[in-house]
Amino acid sequence: MSNKSIESFIDPSYLEEVLGSFSKATGLHIEAVNRKGETLAILGNKKRNDFCQFIRSNSKGEKKCLASYKEATLEAAKWNEPYFFRCHAGIVIWAVPIILDNVFLGSIICGQILLWKPDEFFLRDLKKSNAKDLDYDILQEKVKSVSICSPEQSQAAADMLFVVVNHIVKRNIHKLEEENAYRLESLKIKADLENRKKKKSNLEFTDYGTYLKKERRFLSYIRLGDKTRAENYLMILLTDLLTKTAGDIATIKIRILELASLSSRAAVEGGADAEQAMSILKDFNDEVDRIDRVEEFFVKVHKVIATFLDGIFKLADKKHLSLVTNARNFIIENYHKPITIKATADHLFISPSHLSRLFRLELDCTFNDYLTRVRVEKAVELLKKPEFSVEQVSKAVGFKSQSYFAEIFRKYIGVTPLIYKNSLF
Template sequence: MTKKNIENFLDPKYLEEILGSFSKATGLHIEAVNRKGETLAILGNKYRSDFCQYIRSNSKGEKRCLNSYREATIEAAKWNEPYFFRCHAGIVIWAVPIIVDNVFLGSIICGQVLLWKPDEFFLKQLKKINSNLDFQTLKEKVSSVSMSSPEQSQAAADMLFVVVNHLVKRNLHTLEEEHAYHLQRLQIKADLENRKKKNITEFTDYGTYLKNERRFLSYIRLGDKTRAESTLKNLLTDLLTKTAGDKATIKIRILELASLSSRAAVEGGADAEQVMLKLQDFNNEINSIERIEEFFFKVHKIIEEFLNGIFKLADKKHLSLVNNARKFIMENYHKPLTLKATADHLFISPSHLSRLFRLELDCTFNDYLTRVRVEKAVELMKKPEFSVEQVSKAIGFKSQSYFAEVFRKYIGVTPLVYKNSLF
């Protein structure tokens, strides 16, 4: 990756906040470098030691330091652990690699310390390697370099390795979210383009939006994830079109939609406490968001969590059985469907299926079947050509009076009153 890539990956503000604090706490010098050894940022202590500044005061010393950083960075990446080395000037430094998805980006350089006081041999080597610099000045400046025991240096390196890995995981998560936001933008654009190609009439009123919203909420109550997600996509495109991209209005509608969805999820069998906690976190998160695609991504995410919460099944076999039972009911609700017929279709006993519905959906088989039929009745009664009697028969009720009784129990009014309110 290029210098630009690593700079985009590392969040400068967060890098300074975390590694700057590490530098101040330990008194150690820290730099972020790319894989060429080039310094991107000096963190915490804003300046290199007087000794290092003097070593780098000419192009020859600068080049040697760059080569030291590059070689150390490559070695650290090779072993994927802190790499200790003595630079050409004789001080101890270590490099902690930055590796993302097996791609080597650079490293965090730390240290610039001595493990022991400069002796005669050290000074002779220092003079020999840096013959172009004033030796007396070198002696004075090297005496100001911090001392650190091998144990202290190793502990600092281990701690820095943990911190750098935390930064990598955090920034990787941020990049993944950015990628998701980008896909969301592309999805919105594609939806709008498809509407233009199909000459679909532009969404113009909230009446239509609210009808689609009610349909969407019914899918959540039924745990119909596929239809819920498909309808949500259309709802969000409608919302974008209607509001002409006004962020304030979109934010209000998104908060409403999340709140309504949470209630529908609880009605569908999700745990109320967990749903409310998720909703609270969502509301707090939304308040700090500015981009439309983030609004849409976040609401997609929480609604997916709500839907997943309807089926908290530890056993995958049970999950498959319940989902297959739901699918069978959705396809055959208009028939005189029974628990036994559904169990036979799944090749399990009626008692076992009944137990699964109670344990996993917190309702009986008949409760769920009735819920599906009522939701379908609501959809059908929006069509003027269907009478209440026709709707009753279409959804599997033999008795219109019993249908009216059940409908009132779930919706709060009789089918006739509900239908008359629509037209």
């Protein structure tokens, strides 16, 4: 990255838009220069004044200007703040460094002003340093074109420019991070496809029926707040979607919007705040409308679903977060067994009363509420398989009584297990 230039990392049109406006607002001349002091662009409509143009009309004067810019640019980078200097012709200029990701790219040169009207001392120095190469009478006349700016005004302009340049840099750091995220997302998809080829399973995704089955399982993981499994299944869904659509942007956008909407509702069912979830979903939908890259779709949906999951578990204490997460994982892995809060607490080396408090405090439900929710979610999956009867499903998910299973299932799903199963076949 150290060999990169400003143009490689900062959008020239945005640079012109922001700094061009700064130039128009202040009436100051602004240039973007590289590490060598070479001018890359004059920003805004403020050209070099007649005096500076005349100085640069001579090759020796041009070299001296370049040397001044280079020295100022390096000094500004050294201190990472605006650097004021007088060029060889006595003009006041300041440089604001452009440092992106700890790499010095160049600077923004501003000014070409005088702090007071040219006096006899200024003119004497001017003649001494430039009269050999340029007509001194013309220099005296041209210097009248240089704007006068007080020290206070100059310092204020330099401070404001420093803020503006830092804004531009931070914006581009964010863009770089986004590009890296898109690149990583693309690599993940390619890796998933390669793994499928090696396993020779699920290589070709041919129907949406298969996709929707995976989607339902993914949503169940969101309702349970199982972040790891939800994220793993999301990756599978996105790879399937890319394969099925052959990368068609319009279709992918529709499916992504659907997935985000379903995920928001699943998160609310899992305990997330409904108002907050709907607000997040609205922002996501507005953002997706402006996207035209597959990788960007996938990165954004990863982020919004992670936000939904975070909304289910708003845990401030990391120790509590770890305990609740481990308890939840223990339940998911052992729901089919006659597990109790005591067995789970013993597994975590804490007291049952402490675990009970954590569930109520952090998940807003009891231990048994969460265990029941997991069992019902698993029952829904098994009831979709014709080879399992309601009685078998009841036992498989940990219910000792089929009648109690039917009562609980109806409470959560709205119908009895038998009616639900009959509606599927």
